[in-house]
Amino acid sequence: MKRKRKNIVDDAEFSGFHARLTVYSSGGPFLDGYILSIIAIALIQIRPQLHLNTTWSGLIGASALIGIFIGGFMGYVTDKFGRQLMYTIDFIVLIVASILQVWVQTGWELFIIRLILGISVGADYPIATSLLAEFSPKKQRGLMLGVTLIAYYIGSTVAYIVGQVMLNIGPNAWRWILASSAIPAVILVLLRMGTPESPRWLLQKGRKTEAEKVLKQVYGPTASLQDIVMPDGSTGKTSYFTLFMPGYLKRTLYVGLFYMAAVAPLFAMLTFGPEMLASYHLFEGASGYGAAIISALFLIGCIPALFLVNRMGRRMLIIVSFTGMTVGVLILGLFPHGPLAMIFVGFVLYAIFSGGPNVMEWLxxxxxxxxxxxxxxVGITTCISRFGAVIGTYLFPWGLENFGIGPTMLVAAAVTFGGLIVCVLLAPETTNKTLNAASQPESVSRRKSPAP
Structure with missing residues (x-):
């Protein structure tokens, strides 16, 4: 019997190239966490200086999320024109916008600049994660894409600490706090230079010679185009309509809705972490450090999920995770004035179990x-998720002011429970499948299945 040829791309050993690409691709999530969280500290000084009311605080807090919603549509651009080109351009825009925050004088100016920041971050999601997925070996794909989410919480945690320390500079510290996101962005632009284009994308565009050159550069002289044969059912055409065709519509709804249910309460908590902790009378006078601890708990929750995503399976992991998240946020809503230990348990449960959806959001x-x-x-499902996150972030301070922390967190529990229902009804299982097999629509998979 003829021995099946080992696929060099799908069965590759984890290499230095994979490690570097994972780090570089994690830059967007790191900056996302940093930019969305640093505003929470800066708002302490911004509100009185720019005379912001609750409405404007909510708008500025949600501005980057609105930008991410818009930037998600850049996924179509990266499918049309390539991953590598946009991989650097988006961060250059982010650097310029970060620095411009030093000179803002009104709420409107800050809103627009942070909108641009969000567009840059939102554009990077489909660019970087697609490039990473298309180079990932099947056994390490969950781990590599999951690490990018850990980078989000590292960025968030660092932002809270940096912001709290920089507040001591003076009354205008908020300008430099916001501009500080330019520093990691510059570093990442330099690191990303020279990253090769995705050979899968090149082959899909008919650029076979370039695709084979990249394969040999990354995987060695024995690599060939046979290692990235396009899956059955692939049309080769980039179109938004594909996501809503039979076979893919269910997948689009699943990812978009579970993603939205996961991040709507989460981003509201991270953006207005100090206000939320003050409502629970925690870390008064040093709420930035308290928010950093909460963010670090989310980071810790991602670590077991990275290893369980293959062992437990994608479907079971996300269902169990949403169950634990719902219980955690429900405790925070039912016992807003309860014992400190009870409140801490609620935070810990929500943060630790968030690891499953966090890992799955880009995987x-x-x-x-x-x-x-x-x-x-990636772009469209990010847009769907950010639509919910924008609403949640905008309404969170309004809910705290008008209804208090308990009812506000009960609404968050209802949203999280909705995510659980979505996962139970729609979550597929793709564990241990090659990228080609996992991406085939159900109609193609059924046609290929042998008759009983």
């Missing part, structure tokens, strides 16, 4: 859609 869309619409899928 799922990159696995469930083919190369020609992979970036588009």
């Amino acid at each position: 799922a869309p990159n696995e469930l859609f083919p190369t020609e619409v992979r970036g588009t899928a």
Whole structure:
């Protein structure tokens, strides 16, 4: 019997190239966490100086999220024109916008600049995660894409600490606090230079010679185009309509809705972490450090999920995770004035169990859609999620002011429970499948299944 040829891309050993690409691709999530969290500290000084009311505080807190919603549509651009080119351009825009925050004088100016920051971050999600997924070996794909989410919480934690320390500079410290995001962005632009284009994307565009050159550069002289044969059912055409066609519509709804249910309460908590902790009378006078601790708990929750995503399986992991998250936030809503230990348990449960959805947020869309619409899928599902996150972040301070922390967190519990229902009804299983197999629509998979 003829021995099946080992696929050099899917079965590759984890290499230095994979490690570097994982770090570089994690830059967008790191800056996302940093930018969305640093505003929470800066608002302490911004509110009185720019005379912001609750409405404007909510708008500025949500501005970067609105930008991420818009930037998600750039997934279509990266599918049309390539991953590598946009991989650097988006961060250059982010650097300029970060620095411009030093000179803002009104709420409107700050809103617009942070909108641009969000667009840059949102554009990076489909660019970087698609590139990473298309180079990942199947056994390490969950780990590599999951690490990018850990970078988000590292960025968030660092932002709270940096912001709290920099507040001591003076009454205008907030300008330099906001501009500080330019520093990691500059470092990442320099690191990303020279990253190769995705050979899957090149092949899908008919650029076979370039694709084979990249394969040999990364995997060695024995690599060939046979290692990235396009999956059955692949059209080669980039179109938004593909995401809503039979076979993919269910996947689009699943990723978009569970993503939205996961981040809507989460981003509101991170953006207004100090106000939320003050409502629970925790870390008064040093709420930035308290928010950093909460963010660090979310980071810790991602670590076991990275290793369970293959052992437990994608579907079971996300269902169990949403169950634990719902219980945690429900405790925070039912016992707003309860014992400190009870409140801490609620935070810990929500943060630790958030690890499952966090790991799946970029793993799922990159696995469930083919190369020609992979970036588009990441972008569109990010847009769906950020729509909920914008609403949650905008309404969170309003809810605290008008209803208090208890009812506000009960609403968050209802949203999280909705995510659990979505996962039970729609979550597929793609554990241990190659990227080609995982991205095939159900109709193609059924046609290929042998008759009983």
